[in-house]
Amino acid sequence: MEERRSKVSSGDTFSVVLALFGTIGVIILTYYGSRWYATRFAKTHGSLTGAKHIKVVDRLIVGKTGSIVIIEVAGIQYMVGVSEQNIQILTQLEEPIPEEKKQEISKESFLSVFKSFTQKEK
Incomplete structure (x- = not known):
């Protein structure tokens, strides 16, 4: 009986791996779908907070x-x-303060910060 328990068929392994990739795929699709919907909602309704004025x-x-x-x-x-x-x-306020735009984080800025940290350690 112990031989039966230790042997796992390749079909079982394949189904587990397939279920894992399917779950990851659903999570990724949900993430990008919610991002798409949020940007679409913001364009049609102005702001996500609802304040227009x-x-x-x-x-x-x-x-x-x-x-x-x-x-x-x-x-x-x-x-x-x-x-x-x-x-x-x-x-x-007599003179309006200009609204600062939030600085977007780009790959280049991340790489420069990462390189500066790695060079400090050496």
């Missing part, structure tokens, strides 16, 4: 529950104090 330009955390936020409403920027209990407009 209000933008947060910058935020500074000043305590456990407090922060100072610069928001833009209809082209006018305001400095707002925000805490758990209160939201208060501090001032209207």
Whole structure:
């Protein structure tokens, strides 16, 4: 009986490997499908947050529950104090602060950082 248990047929191994690759394929398809749907949804609805007329330009955390936020409403920027209990407009900015675009991480920048770390260790 022990001979039967130790022998695994090649058909069983093939079915396990096939099921593994099928599962990985479903995960990859789900990932790319959700990315496609999110970009399509953002294009048709404006923003993923739903805000069309209000933008947060910058935020500074000043305590456990407090922060100072610069928001833009209809082209006018305001400095707002925000805490758990209160939201208060501090001032209207005379000169608008330009909104910084988030820097995209490219393969080149990753490779340069990786190379700099590997060279430091030598």
